[in-house]
Amino acid sequence: MSELRNVARAIPPMYIDDRSPDGHILVCTGGGTEHSFARRHLGLSVECPICGQIALSVDLISEFYRRALPVWTGDTRDHHESEPP
Numbered sequence: 001m002s003e004l005r006n007v008a009r010a011i012p013p014m015y016i017d018d019r020s021p022d023g024h025i026l027v028c029t030g031g032g033t034e035h036s037f038a039r040r041h042l043g044l045s046v047e048c049p050i051c052g053q054i055a056l057s058v059d060l061i062s063e064f065y066r067r068a069l070p071v072w073t074g075d076t077r078d079h080h081e082s083e084p085p
């Protein structure tokens with residue numbers, strides 16, 4: 001378990017590059033190379049057909065929206081006037 005300690009989430013091995021009517025365009029950086037592939041349905045997890053890297057779809061989607069919508073990270077708190085001290 002402890003060997004996962006240094007594997008930070010700063011650089012995800014896989015991310016959604018774009019979404020299209022045909023599905024999701026995923027970019028994987030597993031194995032030291034960058035390669036992309038398309039998935040029509042993400043399902044619960046996504047396995048890279050090239051290097052076998054597996055990512056959870058919920059991580060991919062949250063990361064995608066975090067990059068697409070910076071406001072989504074919750075800075076609306078500052079505008080809550082009714083919030084008690």
Ligand SMILES: [Zn+2]
Pocket residue numbers: 028029030035048049050051052053
């Ligand atoms: Zn891969």
